[in-house]
Amino acid sequence: MTAVKLDGVATATAVKNELRVRVDALKARGITPGLGTLLVGDDPGSRSYVAGKHRDCAEIGIESFRVDLPATASADEVRDAIVALNENPAVTGYIIQLPLPAGLDENAMLELMDPAKDADGLHPTNLGRLVLGVGSTLDSPLPCTPAGIVEMLERYAVPISGKHVVVVGRGLTVGRPIGLLLTRKGLDATVTLTHSRTTQLETHVRQADIVVAAVGSAGLIRPEWIKPGAAVLDVGITRVVDPETGKGRLVGDVDPGVAEIAGYLSPMPGGVGPMTRAMLLKNVVDAAERL
Numbered sequence: 100m101t102a103v104k105l106d107g108v109a110t111a112t113a114v115k116n117e118l119r120v121r122v123d124a125l126k127a128r129g130i131t132p133g134l135g136t137l138l139v140g141d142d143p144g145s146r147s148y149v150a151g152k153h154r155d156c157a158e159i160g161i162e163s164f165r166v167d168l169p170a171t172a173s174a175d176e177v178r179d180a181i182v183a184l185n186e187n188p189a190v191t192g193y194i195i196q197l198p199l200p201a202g203l204d205e206n207a208m209l210e211l212m213d214p215a216k217d218a219d220g221l222h223p224t225n226l227g228r229l230v231l232g233v234g235s236t237l238d239s240p241l242p243c244t245p246a247g248i249v250e251m252l253e254r255y256a257v258p259i260s261g262k263h264v265v266v267v268g269r270g271l272t273v274g275r276p277i278g279l280l281l282t283r284k285g286l287d288a289t290v291t292l293t294h295s296r297t298t299q300l301e302t303h304v305r306q307a308d309i310v311v312a313a314v315g316s317a318g319l320i321r322p323e324w325i326k327p328g329a330a331v332l333d334v335g336i337t338r339v340v341d342p343e344t345g346k347g348r349l350v351g352d353v354d355p356g357v358a359e360i361a362g363y364l365s366p367m368p369g370g371v372g373p374m375t376r377a378m379l380l381k382n383v384v385d386a387a388e389r390l
């Protein structure tokens with residue numbers, strides 16, 4: 100691999116070490132940050148991400164509270180769980196693990212959250228602040244994956260200002276918010292947002308100084324599409340089953356050959372995923388510091 104590896108595990112560890120100090124200072128003031136998670140259904144990926152979030156909290160001294168509902172939960176039952184999290188004083192911030200099972204309206208559920216307790220930055224008020232450019236990690240939370248991407252690029256001193264970022268994927272947690280973040284004053288990137296109906300995707304990606312691939316289409320981003328020296332961040336996750344062994348494994352959106360062309364590569368696994376988890380902890384600590 101010629102590209103410099105953007106190591107999400109090591110960077111997340113550094114972030115967590117810094118947060119542990121802030122958690123201790125909060126506790127000395129009598130404030131214990133507490134993260135709540137609401138998981139509906141039994142999607143194995145979501146279960147594993149939620150379990151990881153509780154492990155991360157324990158690692159740095161944040162309390163955590165788990166609410167699990169069956170996939171058959173009605174909209175009223177989910178609504179009641181959200182109201183209870185809003186009202187629980189020990190829960191200083193919480194998340195609704197996405198996606199919700201089909202039939203539940205994600206946007207309606209996100210809107211029921213107390214925006215001051217939204218640890219994911221996905222409540223319409225907090226997304227609105229991101230649009231207005233007034234939201235920051237100090238006054239309102241940022242969505243965790245975009246924040247993690249920026250944090251990692253900055254810590255590796257990858258230039259962002261004036262650079263052309265091509266985002267592939269328009270989902271709520273990554274593709275839509277990341278352009279708003281990267282085009283802010285101070286970061287000053289130029290962002291092209293592409294998606295599954297974009298024609299000539301390759302032509303866009305070829306122009307990118309930074310590529311953020313967040314589609315969930317295994318190996319979509321080909322080595323020959325990459326401008327030599329570009330930074331490539333693989334956010335997509337697809338589970339594939341090896342036909343010979345029958346074993347499942349996770350693959351990203353970026354073909355492994357990209358490592359020979361790119362200047363920087365954030366791999367999947369081990370790149371943006373661990374940073375997403377670290378930024379959730381940061382949002383929880385930021386919110387507790389605002390209490």
Ligand SMILES: Nc1nc2c(c(=O)[nH]1)N[C@@H](CN(C=O)c1ccc(C(=O)N[C@@H](CCC(=O)O)C(=O)O)cc1)CN2
Pocket residue numbers: 147148194195196197198219243244272336349367368369370371372373375376
């Ligand atoms: N409410 C939210 N829901 C979802 C979010 C989110 O930010 N908020 N993002 C994703 C899932 N997610 C966190 O919730 C998440 C995904 C992947 C990883 C991760 O560490 N991935 C590993 C690889 C996967 C594995 O080993 O199992 C990696 O990249 O190294 C963390 C968090 C959608 N839902």
